[in-house]
Amino acid sequence: MDFILFSDIGESAIDSSLGTPEYSYFFVLKAYLPVLQALGEVHRPQSLQELEATARRLRAAGRDCLALFFGPPHKSPLSLACPILCVIAWEYDSIPNETWNDDPCLDWRYVLSRHGGAISLSSHTARAIRASMGEDFPVIPLPTPLWETYASLGGQSPANAIIEPTKLQIRGCILDTRLLGLSADGLIAPIHDIPAVADEPIEPIIEAVPALTWRRRALITRHYLLMWYREAVRDLVPAALRRGLSRLLRRPSPLAPAEPPAASSATVIEEHPQAQLPDTSQLVEVQVEGVVYVSVFNPADGRKNWENLVTAFCWAFRDTADATLVLKITQKDLASYYVHMLTLLSQLAPFACRVVVMHGFLDDEQFQRLREATSYYVNASRCEGLCLPLMEFLACGKPAIAPAHTAMEDYVDSDLAFVVPACREHAVWPQDTRLSYRTIRYRPDWGALKQAYLDSHGIARQAPECYQAMSMAARQRMREFAGEERFANELGEFLGTFLGTGRPDKAVAGDAAC
Amino acid sequence: MLILIHSETNRSNIRENLGKPEYSYYFVLKEFRPLLERLGQVMEISDPDDLVDRIYADCQRRGEECIFLSFSPPHRTPIHYRCPTVPVFAWEFSVIPYESWYGEPRHDWRLVFDRLGAAITHSSFTVDSVRQSMGPDFPVVSIPAPVWNRFAALAARLQRRPVAEQLELQVEGLVIDSRVDDVGGYAPEPHRDAPRIDFEASRERQKLRLDGVIYTSVFNPYDGRKNWIDMLGAFCWAFRDCEDATLVLKLTHHCIDDALADMLHHLYKLRPYRCRFVLIHGYLEDADYERLVEATSYVVNTSYGEGQCLPLMEFMSCGKPAIAPRNTAMLDYIDSDNAFVVDCTEELTAWPHDPRAAYRTLRYITNWDSLLAAYQESYRVAKEDPQRYAHMSEAAVDALQAFCSMEQAQARLSAFLAALRARRAITGDEPCASL
Numbered sequence: 001m002d003f004i005l006f007s008d009i010g011e012s013a014i015d016s017s018l019g020t021p022e023y024s025y026f027f028v029l030k031a032y033l034p035v036l037q038a039l040g041e042v043h044r045p046q047s048l049q050e051l052e053a054t055a056r057r058l059r060a061a062g063r064d065c066l067a068l069f070f071g072p073p074h075k076s077p078l079s080l081a082c083p084i085l086c087v088i089a090w091e092y093d094s095i096p097n098e099t100w101n102d103d104p105c106l107d108w109r110y111v112l113s114r115h116g117g118a119i120s121l122s123s124h125t126a127r128a129i130r131a132s133m134g135e136d137f138p139v140i141p142l143p144t145p146l147w148e149t150y151a152s153l154g155g156q157s158p159a160n161a162i163i164e165p166t167k168l169q170i171r172g173c174i175l176d177t178r179l180l181g182l183s184a185d186g187l188i189a190p191i192h193d194i195p196a197v198a199d200e201p202i203e204p205i206i207e208a209v210p211a212l213t214w215r216r217r218a219l220i221t222r223h224y225l226l227m228w229y230r231e232a233v234r235d236l237v238p239a240a241l242r243r244g245l246s247r248l249l250r251r252p253s254p255l256a257p258a259e260p261p262a263a264s265s266a267t268v269i270e271e272h273p274q275a276q277l278p279d280t281s282q283l284v285e286v287q288v289e290g291v292v293y294v295s296v297f298n299p300a301d302g303r304k305n306w307e308n309l310v311t312a313f314c315w316a317f318r319d320t321a322d323a324t325l326v327l328k329i330t331q332k333d334l335a336s337y338y339v340h341m342l343t344l345l346s347q348l349a350p351f352a353c354r355v356v357v358m359h360g361f362l363d364d365e366q367f368q369r370l371r372e373a374t375s376y377y378v379n380a381s382r383c384e385g386l387c388l389p390l391m392e393f394l395a396c397g398k399p400a401i402a403p404a405h406t407a408m409e410d411y412v413d414s415d416l417a418f419v420v421p422a423c424r425e426h427a428v429w430p431q432d433t434r435l436s437y438r439t440i441r442y443r444p445d446w447g448a449l450k451q452a453y454l455d456s457h458g459i460a461r462q463a464p465e466c467y468q469a470m471s472m473a474a475r476q477r478m479r480e481f482a483g484e485e486r487f488a489n490e491l492g493e494f495l496g497t498f499l500g501t502g503r504p505d506k507a508v509a510g511d512a513a514c
Numbered sequence: 515m516l517i518l519i520h521s522e523t524n525r526s527n528i529r530e531n532l533g534k535p536e537y538s539y540y541f542v543l544k545e546f547r548p549l550l551e552r553l554g555q556v557m558e559i560s561d562p563d564d565l566v567d568r569i570y571a572d573c574q575r576r577g578e579e580c581i582f583l584s585f586s587p588p589h590r591t592p593i594h595y596r597c598p599t600v601p602v603f604a605w606e607f608s609v610i611p612y613e614s615w616y617g618e619p620r621h622d623w624r625l626v627f628d629r630l631g632a633a634i635t636h637s638s639f640t641v642d643s644v645r646q647s648m649g650p651d652f653p654v655v656s657i658p659a660p661v662w663n664r665f666a667a668l669a670a671r672l673q674r675r676p677v678a679e680q681l682e683l684q685v686e687g688l689v690i691d692s693r694v695d696d697v698g699g700y701a702p703e704p705h706r707d708a709p710r711i712d713f714e715a716s717r718e719r720q721k722l723r724l725d726g727v728i729y730t731s732v733f734n735p736y737d738g739r740k741n742w743i744d745m746l747g748a749f750c751w752a753f754r755d756c757e758d759a760t761l762v763l764k765l766t767h768h769c770i771d772d773a774l775a776d777m778l779h780h781l782y783k784l785r786p787y788r789c790r791f792v793l794i795h796g797y798l799e800d801a802d803y804e805r806l807v808e809a810t811s812y813v814v815n816t817s818y819g820e821g822q823c824l825p826l827m828e829f830m831s832c833g834k835p836a837i838a839p840r841n842t843a844m845l846d847y848i849d850s851d852n853a854f855v856v857d858c859t860e861e862l863t864a865w866p867h868d869p870r871a872a873y874r875t876l877r878y879i880t881n882w883d884s885l886l887a888a889y890q891e892s893y894r895v896a897k898e899d900p901q902r903y904a905h906m907s908e909a910a911v912d913a914l915q916a917f918c919s920m921e922q923a924q925a926r927l928s929a930f931l932a933a934l935r936a937r938r939a940i941t942g943d944e945p946c947a948s949l
Contacts, residue, residue, distance in 0.1 A: 100705070181615045184872030188615060311873060347864065347873050418708050423857075423883040428783070434705045437747065437783050443882060447860040 001042035001495075002058050002065035004082070005029055006051045008075065023330075024089060025070040027388055028121065032068070032087070035484050039492070043086045050075065055080035065493065068119070072109035074103070074431065083499060086111070086118050087142075088225040089385030090125040091303065091406045094442040096429050097132045106431065117498045119491075121386040122407035133214060141496040143386060143410065145487040147478050150395035153368055154372040159397040161460035161467040166373040170324075172287045172360010173278040175332070175341065180351040182342070275455035277334050286356055290322030291460045293401070293453070294374040296389035298330045299337035302382075307344060308446050309380040310355065314345075316453035317353035323457055325378070328370060334359050371396045375467075376456050380420065380449055383427075383441040384408055395478035399470035401452045405442040411481045416474040421445045515554030516573055519543055520562045521585035528641070541824060542602065542636075543585040545659035547924050550583070553931070562592060570597035581931075582913055588626040588633070589618065589867070598934075601626065601659075602634040604821025606739070606842040609875035609889070610647050611865050621868075624648060632934055634927075636822035637843030653937060655930040656846070658822050660923040661882075662914050665807075669911055672808040674833045676896035676903040677758075678728045683805035686719045689798010692781060700779040711778065717796065724792075727896045728812040729837070729889070732825035734766050734775035737739035744880045745816040746780055746791070752889035753789035759893060760790040764806065764825075770795050775916025807832050811896050811903075816856065816885060818863075818877040820844055821851070822918075831914040835906035837888045841878035847917040851909040854888035857881035 007029045036042050043058070045051040051067065058065045059081040066445065067084040069076040074096070076086050096396060098109040109132055110362040112118055120126045126141045133139070148482035214220035293313065297304040310325065317323035331337060377393035379402040384390075386407045390400060402408055412419060428435050459466050480486070523540040543558075559565045566582050566706045573580035585593045589611070591601040614621035624647050627633055635641060644654045690711060698708030713889045728750065733740040746761065753759035767773065774793065781791055813829035815838040820826070820887060822843045830836055836853035837843055848855060855890040858878040864871040895902050916922065 184613075184870040185615065187870040189873070308861075315862050315873070347871055349872075423881045424886075425744075425882040426751060426784075433702060435702055435783050437750075443879075445859045445881075446862070446879060450860075504694065 002043060002063045003036045003040055003071065004043045004045060004051060004054050004058070004065060005033065005036065006045055006048075006067065007070035024385070024388065025087075028087060028089065028144050028386070029068075029070040031146050031149075032070075032088075035047045035145050035487050035491070038484075039488060042061040052077065052080060055082045057085075058082060064499075066239055066499065072431070073108040073115075073118075074105045075470075076115075078105070078111060078114045078278075084115055086115060086500070088118055088125060090128065091383035091441070092387045092427060092429060093128055093424075093439065095128050095132050096432065096438075098438070100432070100434050112137070117494075119494075123410050124406045125385065130211075132296055138494070138498050140490060141410070142487060142491060142494075143407075143482050144388060144391070145482055145484045146388070146391060147395055147481075147483040150392055151475075151479070153371070153396060158470040159468070161291065161375050161464055163289050163292045163373050163375060165287050166360070166369065167285050167287050168370055168373060169283055169285040169366050170358050171283050172358065172361055173282075174284050175278075175355075175357040175359070176286055177345055177349070177351075177355045179363075180342070180345070182346045184346055184349055187343065187346050210236055215369070267288045280360055284360075286358075288326060288356065288373055290324055291375045291457050292324045292326060292373055292391065293376050293378050293456075294326045294328065294370065294398075295378045295380075296328040297331060299340065303441070303446060305380045305382050307407055308444065308449065309378055310344060311348060312446055312450040313378075313453055314348040314351045314355070316450045317457070318351040320457065321352045321354075323453075324356060326356045326370065328358045328362065331359075331508050358442070368396075371398065374398045375460050376401055376418075379403070379408070380444050381406075382422075382425075382443065386397050391482055393476060394474040395482065397471040397475045399456075399467065399474050401449070401456055403442060403444050411477055416470050418456050418475055420449045420452055444512070472509060485506060515556045515579040515581065516569070517550045517556045517581065518566055518569060519550065519556060519558050519585065520545070520560070520582070520583040522590065524558070524560065534891050538604065538821075538824070539585040539602075542604065544658075544824075545661055545824070546585070546602065549657075549685050549920060549927065552920075552924050553928060554579075554626075558722050562595075566592070566595050566597045566599075570595070584853070587867070588623040589620040589775060591620070591626060591630070593620065593626055593629040598628050598632075599600070600632050600634055601630065604636055605640045605643060606817075606821050606861070607817030607865065607875040608643055608860075610643050611868070611874075613868075613874070615868065615870060621853075623882065627652065627654075631938075632930075634930070637820075637846050639842045639845055640821070641712065653930070653934060657923050657926050657930070658827065658846070658918040659824060660918055660920040661824060661827050662831040662919040662922075665828045666805065666915065666919075667912055668804060669831065672804065672832065673704045674904070674907050676811050676900055678724045678809040678811065681724045681805060681809040683724075683798065683802040683809070684719055684720050685722050685794055685796050685798060685802065685920075687717050688713055688774075689720055689722055689796070690778070690791075690793040691722075692787075692791040694770060697778045697785070698780040699860075700775065700782040713774060713795075716783060722761060722792065722794070724762070724806075724809040726760055727811045727893050728760050728762060728809050729812050729814050729892075730762045730764065730806065730829065731814040732764040732766060732818075732829075733771055734776060735763075736767055739818045739820075739877070741816045741818055741880055742777065742782060744882060744885060745814060746777070747784065748816075748882055748885040749791075749889055750784040750787050750789065753893070754787045756893070757788045757790075759889075762794065762806065762810070764798075765793060765795045767795075784895070807834065810834050812837050812854075812892050815839070815844070816880050817841075818858075818861075818879060827914060827918055830910040831918070833907040833911045835892070835903065835910050837885070837892055839878060839880060848912045849909075849913065852891045852906055852913050853910075855884075856888050857884035879926055880938040890941075 009026050043054050045054045055067055064106045065082045067080050067082055068087050069084060070087045073086045077084060095108045096106055097109055105109045112133055118129055118141055120129060120141050121143055123141045129139045130137055295309060297306055299306060313325045341357060343384045371393055374393060377390055377398050377400045378388050379387060383406045390402060394400060394416060401420060402412050402417050403420045403422040405422050406411040422444040424440045425443045426437040427439050427441040428437060429439055521539040521543045523537045547556060550812060570580045580597055582597045584599055584603050585602045587603050588601045592599060610623045611621055612624055620626050627648050634655055634657055636656060636658045638656050641654050641656045645652055695711055696708040699706055699710035731745060735742060749761045807829060810829060812825055813834045813836045815823060815826050819842040826836060836848060836858060838848045838853050838857040839858040841858050842850050858880055860876040861879045862873045863875060863877040864873055
């Protein structure tokens, strides 16, 4: 059988797409690849046109083939010369079942009914699809098979909770709270006349700056004020001041009228002192030890709830020097989060624990060193389509702190994780330009997250046998959940049904790609 | 005894200060005044720096006790008077400010408490917060604003039915009614399908009719701690298909245009729904406020924390069961007998007046599922279980009597002042010797 695999971004564009939504789909495709190669011949068209042409060519040659579109249904072709299925990462309780902008494909039912089936990455997504498409709709949860990749890397013996001093390297930059000397007092300039802030919030601050230390460069900018204001004080300042600030901060810079503040840093330098970003071209290193928590995420992804991940850590361990949180950032643009991150950490200072932000590219070997230097992986997301990094760390025998909602319900439980309870909250489908509340995501319990940090630290320090049991459970779970053999069997069984009797003939004439 | 009282907001500037951070201190002062009049002669002063010590000196000459109650947060309470000064303050966070900024030492409340030697607040929660910093013996007392008597008297006159039937009130001001007004103007640009509502156009006196199960909340929409997003959102998810559930929001702020636009945007995002939202921004005559209380089935609070929450106390004193979390001041009077208790969890936050927004204390975040369940169960009780409703209504009146009746407040304040007198007689602190 021939498989035609397509994702919106190809191998060549992956580096520039770091952190975009399509980015994760690419990694799902890459993880599916070896198993599919074992099952048949694989074709990798690089454009939608190529995808259509490949399907036609194979069909004309009489080949039995199936196209897998790694992406959301509204971006998928409605039909091809051969059967097509979407491989869907989705983290909400319902799939889009309405249309807007006069685009029928935004209603996923329209696309999925033409495909006649779907592959999801989780049971949660499969349920959401069946809830809209009917209980009989052919959909199978097929989590990304990754066990074999990490099985050998994780070592055979159980992991140690306490990390011996380990040097981590990255091509990029490292922000280390032990070296930054952060202070909440650094967030305000020494203004003595408080009412003046309400009248002229920007000018007095700039005039009061005695010297442009890095901290002042980082913080005394319109961009900084906007971020700080949005994140921290909007609710907390008097209304009149808030409106004044809001106007001032939103006022477009005369030098960069068309650009959002985050993207216009280069221009703003000429107008205000701006954050001087560290050099990101060098190979840099940091040494970590003790109880090391790691999380891998893109700060621009609001679903990651990373601010709470950081605040709960710093509050739990404000007097605990041997706790370290390493944040590996999957976002190319340091400027997009640098000031936000430093501001957040400054608001939290002082704390005895340590936060290390790793920005840049880790090659496979460097990434594996990071996994090995991990006591626990931390996830505090509001929803997940799968969460590959969490699965990878689990496969390496690293227990987690994580909620067990959405995709994580399939593989997170108290055998291998400190489960963070979460309540529901309403949400907007990310592509819904109407911003309508149509679906549900989750709100992890901050108090429980903080407690999970404390409990996990206690286990690491005082109950190594419990830690090792969790470590082994993590590896065992990933072996069962994300092994290639299971994947191949389930895919084979599903395709047998789907390509056999279950599928409607869907070659609808005139259907274009959505 | 002469009791001097002051709040920065007063009768002359209350209208423009309505909703600002310090405005509620004036309402507390007003509620305290009759209580204080039971204990001594009360004088409200406009300029404490000019008057307090002059009056104090005069009292000393006459041999009369004199005390200054400053209705203000500790960092805005004068600490340099000879006259014994006691801040009467509201606070809803687990940790009191222990750092200072902008060169103002009073931002470190410990310094203020240490200097003044006593404080009055409105909840046991805040008493604990203060004592965590100041030690277990620090003279701080919880005296909530004594609102119970007035509203319990009203309760005796009003019907306490769980479901409103054709109750009408007059509102002088803006009324936005989701049954009448189209919120399509608050959609993102390409999806706007109606003009925006002209907030100035319809401020004349108008009639509002309420029917069904009425949920009411009174708050300042600029106060982010009120968490109205969850209040509206969970209400809509609970009653999307329920026509006779109404959420009435009485908004208190002198200028609410921005907040209102934000709320209407949320009401747009929640569409479609059959339940009803009524937003009131305007003045209610006493009789009409009473009608609103009477029409109310449940009073709703979804705050991250409360110093005491006067509207909630007033409605409950009037026999209205609540939907509310058990956190901060509400720990003193909310329980499952008188309310559908909404679960909450702690979250790190900043002291509200800290310009650094440094994370130093906890607030209490609503559990959305629990709020949703509270709406659903309260509706069922209103419709199907009048006995339980009546029991909850009685329990609300009783709990609030224990919390904020005049008699309770008088007993506590008298005892507190007596203890201060005794303490100061023992320690012989000169400035307080006359207490």
